[in-house]
Amino acid sequence: MATRAFQRLPTAPAGRILALRLVAIAVSLCIIAGVLALSGHSPAMLAELILRSTLGSRFGLEDLMLFMCPLLLTGAAVTVCGTIGLWNIGAEGQFYAGAIAATGVALGLHGPVLVVLPLMTIAGILGGMAWITVPTLARAYAGVNEIITTLLLNFIASLLTYYLTTGPWRDRISGAQVSTQRLSVSMPEMWGIVHWGFPVAIMIVVGLALVLSRTRWGYEIRMGGANPEAARYAGIPVRLRIISVMLLSGGLAGLAGMFEVAGTVHRLQGGMANNFGYLGIVVAVLARGSCLNVIPAALLMALILDSGIVMQTQQLSASVILAITGLILFMIAIGDELAHYRPVATTPAKGKA
Amino acid sequence: MTVSGSRGRLLTTRREMLGLAGGAGSSLLLPRHARAQAQPAWRRPLAESDAIVAFGHTGPITDGGWSMVHDRGVQAVRRTFPKLRTIYVESVPYSADATRLFRQFVAEGAQMVMATSEYGDFIKDVSDRAPDVAFMECDGTNVTGNLGWYYVAHWYASYIIGIVAALMTKTNKIGFLGAFPIPSVYASANATLLGAQSVNPAITLQSITINAWFDPQAATQAATALADNGCDFLCGIMDEPAYLRVALQRGLKAAMWNTGMLDYGPQAYVSSVCLDFNDYYISQVRNLLAGTWQPEGHFLTLGHGVDRDAWGPTVPPEAAARADDMRTRMLAGHNPFVGPIYDNHGRLRVPAGTALSDLEIYHSDWAVAGVSGLE
Numbered sequence: 086m087a088t089r090a091f092q093r094l095p096t097a098p099a100g101r102i103l104a105l106r107l108v109a110i111a112v113s114l115c116i117i118a119g120v121l122a123l124s125g126h127s128p129a130m131l132a133e134l135i136l137r138s139t140l141g142s143r144f145g146l147e148d149l150m151l152f153m154c155p156l157l158l159t160g161a162a163v164t165v166c167g168t169i170g171l172w173n174i175g176a177e178g179q180f181y182a183g184a185i186a187a188t189g190v191a192l193g194l195h196g197p198v199l200v201v202l203p204l205m206t207i208a209g210i211l212g213g214m215a216w217i218t219v220p221t222l223a224r225a226y227a228g229v230n231e232i233i234t235t236l237l238l239n240f241i242a243s244l245l246t247y248y249l250t251t252g253p254w255r256d257r258i259s260g261a262q263v264s265t266q267r268l269s270v271s272m273p274e275m276w277g278i279v280h281w282g283f284p285v286a287i288m289i290v291v292g293l294a295l296v297l298s299r300t301r302w303g304y305e306i307r308m309g310g311a312n313p314e315a316a317r318y319a320g321i322p323v324r325l326r327i328i329s330v331m332l333l334s335g336g337l338a339g340l341a342g343m344f345e346v347a348g349t350v351h352r353l354q355g356g357m358a359n360n361f362g363y364l365g366i367v368v369a370v371l372a373r374g375s376c377l378n379v380i381p382a383a384l385l386m387a388l389i390l391d392s393g394i395v396m397q398t399q400q401l402s403a404s405v406i407l408a409i410t411g412l413i414l415f416m417i418a419i420g421d422e423l424a425h426y427r428p429v430a431t432t433p434a435k436g437k438a
Numbered sequence: 439m440t441v442s443g444s445r446g447r448l449l450t451t452r453r454e455m456l457g458l459a460g461g462a463g464s465s466l467l468l469p470r471h472a473r474a475q476a477q478p479a480w481r482r483p484l485a486e487s488d489a490i491v492a493f494g495h496t497g498p499i500t501d502g503g504w505s506m507v508h509d510r511g512v513q514a515v516r517r518t519f520p521k522l523r524t525i526y527v528e529s530v531p532y533s534a535d536a537t538r539l540f541r542q543f544v545a546e547g548a549q550m551v552m553a554t555s556e557y558g559d560f561i562k563d564v565s566d567r568a569p570d571v572a573f574m575e576c577d578g579t580n581v582t583g584n585l586g587w588y589y590v591a592h593w594y595a596s597y598i599i600g601i602v603a604a605l606m607t608k609t610n611k612i613g614f615l616g617a618f619p620i621p622s623v624y625a626s627a628n629a630t631l632l633g634a635q636s637v638n639p640a641i642t643l644q645s646i647t648i649n650a651w652f653d654p655q656a657a658t659q660a661a662t663a664l665a666d667n668g669c670d671f672l673c674g675i676m677d678e679p680a681y682l683r684v685a686l687q688r689g690l691k692a693a694m695w696n697t698g699m700l701d702y703g704p705q706a707y708v709s710s711v712c713l714d715f716n717d718y719y720i721s722q723v724r725n726l727l728a729g730t731w732q733p734e735g736h737f738l739t740l741g742h743g744v745d746r747d748a749w750g751p752t753v754p755p756e757a758a759a760r761a762d763d764m765r766t767r768m769l770a771g772h773n774p775f776v777g778p779i780y781d782n783h784g785r786l787r788v789p790a791g792t793a794l795s796d797l798e799i800y801h802s803d804w805a806v807a808g809v810s811g812l813e
Contacts, residue, residue, distance in 0.1 A: 138545055145545075148538055247649050251618050252813070257803055259579050261558040262620045263532065263649070278567075349534050351559060355649065359533045394538045397527045398492070398546055 090429055097424035102373070109420030113413045121401075131399060138395045139388055147277040148394075151349060152387035154279075155180070157286040158341035159365025160372060160379040160386075161293055166334040167374055168297060169327060170310040175220065175235025176338040177362025178242035179213035183339025184346045185246060186212025188353035191268040191346075192254065201270045205343055213339015214332045216242060221331040225324045231331070239362065247355040254353065263355035272348035280348035287380065289337070294376035306330055338362060364390075367414060373421075389413060478584060479549055480572040483729040486521040489550075491723055492543035493526040494536065496555035497652040497677045503696035504651065504677040507713045508554040508576075514716035515723050522723065536560035544568045550726050552719070553578070555651075556620075561585070572731050574722060577622055579801075586733035588718060589622075590744040592695075593629035593775070593799050594768050595711040596673075598746050598761045599693045600633020602708060603671045604641055605757035606691050607634075613669030614645040615660050615676055619812055623647065624802035626675050626695075626711075631808050632775065637760075644669055645811035654680035665690060671708075682706060691752070698747040707750040714743050737796055741769055775799060780807040 118128035139145040159176040166173035173179075186208040194201050216238060223229035247263065250256075254265045272280035297303035308316040309323045316323050341361060350357050364386055371382035393406035499509035505528065512524055525548065530536050536553075537560045543551045544564065549571060553561050556577040565573040565585040578587030603612050612634060616623035623645075631643040644667060646660040661672055661681035665688045672685050673693040679702050685692035686703035694710035718738055725731040738744055746765065749758045764774065777788035781804045788794055805812040 134546075138542060142545070144541065148541065151534070152538075251647065251649070255619065259558065260621045260801060260803060261579075262556055262618045264558065267559060278563075345534070349537075354533070356531065357533055359531070359535060391538070394535065394542055397539065398525055398542045400525070402498075403529050 091426040092429045093425050094427055095425075097421070101424040102421060105420035105424045106417050109416035110413060113416040116412065117409055126399070126401070131396065134399070135392045135395045139391045143277065145391070147279050148391055149384070149387045150276075150279045150283045152390055153383045154283045154286050154348070155341040155345050155359075155361040156364055156368050156383040156386050157290050157379060158337050158344070159361050160368030160383050161290050161365075161376060162334040162337035162341070163365045163369035164372055164374060164376055164379055165293060165297070165306075165330055165337070167369055168310050169306050169330045170313070171224065171327065171331065172232045172366075173217070173235050173331065173334045173338075174232050174366065175217060175238050175362070176334075176341075176365045177358050177360070178235070178239035179216045179335045179338035180342040180345070180358045180362045181239075181242035181246050182216035182335075183209035183213040183342030184353055184357065185242075185249065185342075186215075186339070187343035187346050188254070188265055188268065191270055192265065195269065198270045198273075202272070202347065205270070205347055206340065209339045209343025209346075210336040211339070213335040213337065213342065215335075216339070217331055217335030221328055221335075224331065225327045243355070243358070246353065246357070250353055250355050256352070261352070265353045267351050268347065270347065271351055272344065280344070282344035282348045286341075286344070289340075290376055290379050297376055302326075302329075338365070341365075371414075371417065478572075479570040480584070480726055480731050481729055484549060484727050486519050486727055489519075489723075489727060490523045490525065490546070490548040491515065491550045491552065491726070492546075492548035493524065493552045493554060494530040494539055494543070494557070495526060495528050496530060496532070498528045499526070501652055501678045502699075503679065504713075505554065507696050508715055511554075511715035511719040515719050518720050519723060519727070522727075530555075530557070532557065532560070534560065537564055540564040540573075541568075544571050550574070550723070550731070552576075552722075554715075572726055572733070581733055581735055584733055586735060588736040588738065589800065590713055591737045591739050591796050591799075592622075592711050592713070592744050593625045593796075594740040594765075595744055595746045596626050596629035597633035597636075597774055598765050598768070599673065599709055599711065600630040600635075601637055601761040601764055602749070602753060602757045603630065603673065603691075603693065604634035604637035605754065605760065606708065607641065607671045609668045609670045610638065610641045611667070611669045611671075612641060612643040613661065613664030613667070613672045613674075614643050614809075614811070615657055615664070615672070615674030615681055616645060616647045616812075617651045617675065618647055618649065621800060621802045623675055624805055624812060625799045626673075627809055627812060628802060628806045629775070629799070630673055630693075631806055632779070633764075635808065636774065642808045642810065645674075645805075645809060647811070651675075651677040654678050657681050658684055661685070662688075694747075700747070700750060704751055706752075708753055709749055710747040712745055712747045713738075718743055737800075740765070781805060782807050782809050782812070 121128045139149055162176045163173050187205040190205045190208045220231045220234035223234055224231045250263045250265055256264045256266045258266045272282050275281050305321045305326055308321055309326050313323055346353055368382045368386050372378035389410050396406055493512050495505040495508055497505040499505050512526055516524055527539055530539055536557050540551055540561055541564050551571055551573050553575045561575050562580050569584050573585040575587045577589050614627045627643055627645050634641040648656040648660050650656060657676050657680040661684035671691045672681050675695050679699045682692045682694060682699055682703045685706035691708050692706050693708045696713055698710055698712055700707050773793045775794040777792050778790045779788035781787045
């Protein structure tokens with residue numbers, strides 16, 4: 086008699102993953118709705134309000150795009166690093182470094198926007214790259230685990246930002262706390278409060294996907310990630326590729342910081358990274374190593390974050406929101422794992438009981 | 439988190455909620471010129487049952503300090519206007535998330551948004567795009583067509599407490615805890631030290647800024663460092679009472695901020711700069727409902743929203759009497775912040791014969807001579 090069993094496969098088809106993720110989200114939403122109903126909230130009304138305040142109104146869409154902009158870039162930063170098998174946990178620090186460098190340019194240079202803004206962009210990218218340089222070289226030449234080095238530099242970057250914004254660069258015009266003065270140049274707005282950084286970030290993500298899948302460099306990166314020994318044997322300069330990918334990753338996160346300074350916050354501020362660097366890791370995990378998937382992953386993350394804000398105004402506390410976010414991501418992780426299993430019909434082999 | 443009041447009946451019917459969201463969309467979607475011509479909603483009288491007032495707090499309302507005091511104000515508004523809806527959000531981050539929250543308040547139909555801490559551009563950017571909504575920012579600086587600020591003139595109470603500090607310290611060193619080097623912290627440290635120096639010019643004040651308003655662990659560490667450095671009187675601006683416990687353990691004296699904290703450590707407790715926003719919030723909401731609200735800057739003055747707490751049991755009666763004498767004179771209009779006042783780089787900031795106005799103190803960005811740890 087045939088019995089049903091499940092077999093774990095090393096890869097899972099994208100369709101199955103998508104389907105199981107939708108199931109996972111549906112299950113977690115049911116759990117959340119149940120808990121909310123038990124605590125005296127109306128899940129239906131909350132759901133409707135959330136949909137209206139995010140996808141269902143122009144104001145909500147603007148907020149979503151503004152949320153997505155840094156998430157796209159930090160998500161891409163972690164994803165490209167992951168392609169060669171490395172974890173950049175330091176997007177938060179590189180974000181700050183990019184923001185600091187861009188602010189330095191804006192504070193020090195006074196000129197037309199068309200000159201200052203591109204210089205800020207370059208400075209932001211270089212700032213992010215500079216922040217990942219030491220972990221990069223340590224990884225490439227000494228084999229030092231990049232997870233630890235990039236992570237620890239986050240705290241230094243954050244404290245450096247606090248130092249600058251409460252010390253030498255502090256706002257002496259309006260006395261705003263932990264801030265530089267408002268920068269004289271800003272990213273032009275495209276649609277409501279959405280600045281041009283958003284389409285640029287989308288283009289960068291799409292461009293990266295093309296580079297990784299269509300160019301020789303991208304192939305070598307993927308090779309290096311899949312099997313470093315084989316890549317080396319095939320003559321790929323893995324060390325150089327590690328250096329270039331990590332610098333690119335830092336540059337992307339730095340650019341996210343520059344966009345946030347120039348487009349959204351308009352000042353350098355302590356705490357301004359808003360965990361976008363760490364959330365970039367979540368986005369990259371959701372994207373499962375594909376740059377194109379970073380776009381829907383960033384959208385999902387932005388939706389979750391934005392829904393959290395809507396729910397807070399409905400008197401749900403920030404801790405509840407955090408728990409809800411965790412539950413959704415936890416369920417998605419289970420869904421991803423389940424997608425690797427395939428039902429197989431097994432018949433007992435002849436000669437055995 | 440349980441709070442009595444309008445939670446749960448915030449959006450009572452489905453239709454009502456759709457109305458709110460729809461109204462939100464339109465106010466943000468209207469072209470700028472059309473919005474400029476229309477008269478702002480807050481210039482017209484408003485029925486209590488139609489009004490929504492939203493509060494954004496910087497910390498948790500259970501912080502035992504700043505946000506708790508503001509939440510008392512929210513509760514007072516709820517008691518006074520039972521049909522009015524109030525929304526509040528705790529722990530609003532000082533980041534672009536604050537902008538998102540304030541925008542969401544607008545989207546949900548709030549006619550008045552109160553930020554109970556400084557949010558600078560994060561609130562101004564929202565108010566500029568929502569001229570139909572009245573905005574107020576505690577410790578703000580901007581006054582626009584629909585945004586005003588309010589704050590407590592706490593420096594008078596700090597000065598009074600400084601007098602007692604001078605009469606109680608044995609090491610002549612006052613320890614001060616602040617979050618960031620910003621005007622309110624300068625004003626508090628300066629006033630405390632000027633009050634102390636009015637008794638004993640040899641007294642100095644050592645300050646530590648811990649980069650957070652609410653971080654009991656960092657405050658404890660900083661207070662311990664100040665005690666190690668010989669400070670035997672602690673004071674400061676923190677949203678919670680952690681450093682009082684340090685004072686208690688180390689046998690020091692401490693003056694607090696926000697609210698009376700005698701119960702946390704009676705042996706160490708001297709007094710507190712007590713804040714009360716209840717009447718102010720009620721008056722603002724009353725003005726909103728009457729259609730008479732105006733965007734302006736407003737100080738809550740000594741005896742009207744800010745005062746020293748009753749003196750702790752270990753304060754010598756003669757010290758209390760001397761400080762209260764100054765308090766009586768202040769209540770009659772006396773300004774003790776008169777020159778000559780030098781800053782801690784030796785520069786003459788206030789010449790003899792001139793006095794600092796409340797607005798000047800509110801914008802302080804320098805520390806008086808004798809302050810260390812604040813540039």
